[in-house]
Amino acid sequence: MDEKYFPEQIETKWQRAWAEGGVFQTKTDDPREKFYCLEMLPYPSGFLHMGHVRNYAIGDALAWFKRLQGFNVLHPIGWDSFGQPAEQAAIKRGVNPRDWTENNIAHMRGQLQRLGISYDWSREIAAHRPDYYKWDQWFFLKMLERGLAYKKTSQVNWCPKEETVLSNEQSSGGICWRCSTPVEKRDLEQWFLRITDYAEQLVADIKQIEDGWPDKVLKRQSDWVGRSEGAFIDFAVKDSDRKIRVFTTRIDTIYGANAIVMSPEHPLLNELLAGSALKTDVDAFAQKVRAQRAAGREEEEKEGLNTGVLAINPFSGEILPVWVANYVLMEYGTGAVMSVPGHDERDFEFAQKYSLPIRQVIAPVTHDQLTAEPMPTTAGDASAEMKHSFTEYGVLINSGEWGGKLSEVAIREMAAYAKEHGFGEAAVTYRIRDWGVSRQRFWGAPVPVIYCEKDGMVPVPYNQLPVVLPDNAAFTGTGESPLAGVKEFVNTNCPNCNGPARRDTDTMDTFVDSSWYFFRYCDPRNDAQPFDPEIVQQWTPVDQYIGGDSHAVMHLIYTRFWNKFMRDIGLVQSDEPVKRLLTQGMVTNRVEGTDEWKAMSKSLGNGVDPDEMITAFGADATRLFVLFAAPVENELRWSESGIEGAVRFLRRVYTMVWRWQERLATATAPTGAMEFSPEARTLRRKTHQTIAKITSDFEQLHLNTSVAALMELFNQLADFNADPARASEADVFAVREALEVLVIMLAPFTPHVAEEMWQGLGHPGGLLREVPRWPVADPELAQREELEIPIQVNGKLRSRVIASPDVSEDELRASALADERVRALTDGHEVVKVIVVPRRLVNVVIR
């Protein structure tokens, strides 16, 4: 150790020692219990930002903690290296996307190493390399074989700025997930993955992970899948053998239906309107709605058109008009609904606008009515004007033989009745749509499919994988896949007939790459399969995953889907890929000239460069500040003075260790029982309390309070204020114990300086050479010798008494009542009662 704390020297020294010793390389065949600690892999933009630093500092703290506890920890990193920015760079600056990407990776790898994150670099992977994306293609073919990958023409989300298709997840909220541009709709032929086949499991299996994932993520996923229980009902078309099928969750309201409303895109319309004078009007209306939607204008006022077609309510026999309207979506349910204005807000609005009849068929039920017999069947006047729709459950009225039943009951029984009579059935629908994975981009994994004039669409045979991306292409930025312009790539021979054929020129969504990457880490160099299932079985599921919540319904739902698919083809055994998930908060900074705190970004000019921080304060202090400044899931507001505080703390600890180094090195091992002074006992108590506190904090990733506890322990040590040269054997023992605990528990936060100080304390081997090192609290030593019990009078703090921890209730009551200040207050009053909370508090109630 040097006398002074020089972060740069210490950090370089230990980074080299770790690399040379292969300290963080993990072996699969290790008898110790495994722990898989994973952070979301970065896109190699070229520069680490503070959000990355936070993400990896959290993960690294946990990885160190688990290693020190004796776990065999897998802590890998890789690169999500396919995607848009490489292609933008190619268009704007004429660079080769591959070179650009590799350069960025090299630079960011250096930054991560400078931060000292304890990755097993021997497992590094990158999505853009053929030995990785070969397996993307392999999975695609497996899905194709099982009918889970398919091609269809449909209206897809189109980002006009990036000129590519987006999945529904990537255009959630009607804006592009990357550039926030409003998305448009386009008709294109695209590849889709049948995530809808797994919709039920994606909801049901939430039960398996609900203890380990944040509620808000699970809620969003559950909403996104949008499971909805209801019924399909067929309405026969009058004077036709056609039926219009609707989906409803409220079959109990069917007597209140005043119309059938269809989506203008409904395919049945053509037939229903054949020969109708209104056909041209309906077509024109459909065109108009289409234009509205293509422009992304969802907030339009409700509009509709009566088609003149009539349908028959199968329950009441009533004849209903069939309308088309802009508020009915083709993508959900059956593309047609029964309109029940009395009990649905949208239908109510629509009925008001077009003066359609509104009829009440559900009456509110009060608690008293629930127990009353019989239920009213005609409560309320059917023709009475309703001012709002009533959307709650209640009791059916004006509903023929069903009147008087409760909604819950009617929903069940009416669906069964419909099924019995062949005009419907109970059904479950989902909001989630299949995952569109085609991208009209160059920088991605090519879709491994060939089109032959004679044999049609032919999958690339497995032994011809990977379909390698060409070295370069013309980046015109026109929106067509650049691969289409690369003749050597496109033109190929049919694997079946060897005749001339063309390759698919689209590439896959980069979310395919990230759906299974952490399985590859377990067996990263396997060239016979994506990974060895047995090896993966030893490591997965991931014990702790850490990343931003922006991926709640993108990456995190895709990877769950992928895991289930891999399970179904026998590659993995678990239903779920990740046991615990932490969504860390954003790192924000003040926007100059304003009072607003926003996520750091280049365009706002409020970014902070991690490299500059490392240079100025050291990697340890940067990491310590980031972990200390806020709870991991909260927003973290950047503060330069906060990071200075972190350096100050480290310097104090370092100096303390340096001061004691010599004495500790020459101290003889304690012989026999030691007599500890009260101060030394207080220090030891704090030491053991801190061990207990931090060990439990780590289980919940309460890292900010762990750091606070370390500071408290240090403050106690400083208060102890023993002189190294003159301290007694017992004092030296207490100091050594405190310092060693402090240094070991600092390692997850500030590993470099912790290693340096550990060495300074006389341990040449390095913190991870002697395992396990994490201290265990002695509850007896952590126990207080005497307690200061607050005494309240009528709930207000008035005094305190000193008591031993095993004081009886009676003794405590007596000493509270004997207390001078309490007596002054109780004098002349009646003591009504005395509440004694053992070891906690006494409250004297007087009148």
Add this chain to the structure above:
RNA sequence: GCGAAAGUGGCGGAAUUGGCAGACGCGCCAGACUUAGGAUCUGGUACCGAAAGGUGUGGGGGUUCGAGUCCCCCCUUUCGCACCA
């Protein structure tokens, strides 16, 4: 509009889950050492008050011996979803 979460000093945040509100840090104030200090060290720092004492966890009510914590109403902020039948 619907849904969820959250409101604690000047700031970030603690509070063993109903029991001493404000741990720890930042900032600020005072002092020491200094030619100097945006370094370091020591002390102080919720608010009102000279003090005794009183008041305080967005506001109002309630339960309780006791409420930041539980219940009801309201306000504000943030996030998510936005015609999902």
